[in-house]
Amino acid sequence: MKLENKVAIITGGGTGIGKKTALLFANEGAKLVITDINEESGRKTVDEIKALGSEGIFIKHDVSNEEDWKQVINETINHFSTIDVLFNNAGIYIIKPLVETELEEWNRLMSINVTGVFLGMKHAVPVMAKQKSGSVINASSVAGLNGAPGHVLYGASKGAVRIMTKYIAMEYANTGVRVNSIHPGYIETAMANYASEQTGHSKEELDKTYPLGRMGKPEEVAKMVLFLASDDASFSTGAEFVIDGGATVN
Numbered sequence: 001m002k003l004e005n006k007v008a009i010i011t012g013g014g015t016g017i018g019k020k021t022a023l024l025f026a027n028e029g030a031k032l033v034i035t036d037i038n039e040e041s042g043r044k045t046v047d048e049i050k051a052l053g054s055e056g057i058f059i060k061h062d063v064s065n066e067e068d069w070k071q072v073i074n075e076t077i078n079h080f081s082t083i084d085v086l087f088n089n090a091g092i093y094i095i096k097p098l099v100e101t102e103l104e105e106w107n108r109l110m111s112i113n114v115t116g117v118f119l120g121m122k123h124a125v126p127v128m129a130k131q132k133s134g135s136v137i138n139a140s141s142v143a144g145l146n147g148a149p150g151h152v153l154y155g156a157s158k159g160a161v162r163i164m165t166k167y168i169a170m171e172y173a174n175t176g177v178r179v180n181s182i183h184p185g186y187i188e189t190a191m192a193n194y195a196s197e198q199t200g201h202s203k204e205e206l207d208k209t210y211p212l213g214r215m216g217k218p219e220e221v222a223k224m225v226l227f228l229a230s231d232d233a234s235f236s237t238g239a240e241f242v243i244d245g246g247a248t249v250n
């Protein structure tokens with residue numbers, strides 16, 4: 001098993017990519033700390049982890065809140081003694097043209113997608129550095145690599161995640177802590193449904209925009225996260241891992 005007895009924190013683990021990653025990690029022997037702002041779905045993920053025979057706890061958590069982060073780190077250490085993996089996965093998505101993007105929406109999305117990742121690294125990475133090993137995986141997006149209409153806010157947040165990843169990877173390069181970002185294209189979760197509604201393009205139409213002829217599945221992203229979390233990725237840090245069915249090839 002690739003994560004035997006490793007302790008992993010997954011933010012936004014109640015649904016989508018976070019949930020599929022949690023279940024894959026559980027199958028690979030990890031002990032999970034699932035956090036989410038949505039208590040019901042987060043607890044359900046923990047029930048499923050336990051049904052797989054693995055250990056898991058749920059902590060209600062708003063990633064934009066520093067006190068919540070301190071509690072997540074303390075509870076993880078109290079319960080499992082260590083933090084081996086942090087998947088900064090929680091995020092929200094807003095598609096809006098520049099002039100319709102309200103400052104309030106800007107501040108809210110940034111506080112979750114950017115501040116949430118910053119706070120997670122600020123509080124977890126020193127613990128990992130002290131134990132001289134750890135892996136952080138930050139959820140960026142193809143929107144953090146390329147431009148597209150209607151994505152000034154979301155794209156700015158994911159671009160920030162991309163570059164924060166590189167700075168912290170370098171700041172901690174000699175400590176045994178690796179920090180990488182993932183860059184999915186559309187993945188079949190609530191977010192892709194929202195994109196379909198907002199753009200007026202059906203799922204089938206969105207599928208056709210991908211060279212591989214379809215969107216991705218959360219299970220496929222989970223496998224990439226597993227690679228980065230495990231020692232298989234021992235020579236990767238500060239790097240961008242694209243998983244987009246060929247969408248950004250040019």
Ligand SMILES: NC(=O)c1ccc[n+]([C@@H]2O[C@H](COP(=O)([O-])OP(=O)(O)OC[C@H]3O[C@@H](n4cnc5c(N)ncnc54)[C@H](O)[C@@H]3O)[C@@H](O)[C@H]2O)c1
Nearest residue numbers: 012014015016017037062063090091139141186187189191
């Ligand atoms: N699905 C896609 O097409 C896609 C593509 C590229 C990148 N991503 C990124 O992957 C990550 C996961 O996306 P997903 O598709 O699984 O989304 P999702 O909406 O299915 O899940 C996101 C989870 O985050 C939680 N969450 C939201 N705000 C939170 C907060 N303040 N604190 C804690 N938890 C919070 C939600 O309750 C939810 O469980 C996000 O960062 C997203 O931006 C998704």
